[in-house]
Amino acid sequence: MLTERAPTYQLTRGDRRFIGLHLIFAVLALTIGSLFGPLQAFQWSGLDLYQYLEPIGLENYYKGLTIHGVLNALVWTTFFITGFLTLATIAGLRRPLRFPLLNRIGFGTMVVGLVMTGIPILAGWASVLYT
Secondary structure, three states: OOOOOOOOOOOOHHHHHHHHHHHHHHHHHHHHHHHHHHHHHHHHOOOOOHHHHHHHOOOOHHHHHHHHHHHHHHHHHHHHHHHHHHHHHHHHHOOOOOOHHHHHHHHHHHHHHHHHHHHHHHHOOOOOOOO
16 A cells, blocks of 8 residues: 655745744854853852953843843743744644744744843843843
8 A cells, every 4th residue: 555645845935034033043142141151150250250341231240140041041942942843833734834924923023022121131221130
C-alpha cells in the first residue's frame, strides 16, 4: 500500500523575513542584556565599572541589573518563542498562517511594548530589580 506525502509548504520570503525579525530582536536583546552580567559580577567583587558608563546614562548597578533582567528574561524569551513557534506552526502544518495580519499586529505590539518599557528604564524612571 502506497501512501502519498502531503505537499510540503515552502516558506515564502515574507515568512522568512517575519520570523527573522523576531530572531533578530531576540538575539539583540540577549547580546545587549548579556553585556551587563559581567558588570554585575565586577560590582560584587568591588570593582565599579558603572562609573565609566555614566556618559551614556548607565550610571548605577540597579539600572544595569534591570536592563539585564528585562532583556534576558523577558524580551529574549518572548521574541524567540514567538518567532520559533511561528516557524514550527508553518512547517508543522505545512501551510501558511491563516491570519498573517494578526501576527504582524502582535509583532508590532511587542515592539511598541519594548519601546514603552525601554524608555522609562533607560531614563532612570523605572527599576524593576529583576532577580
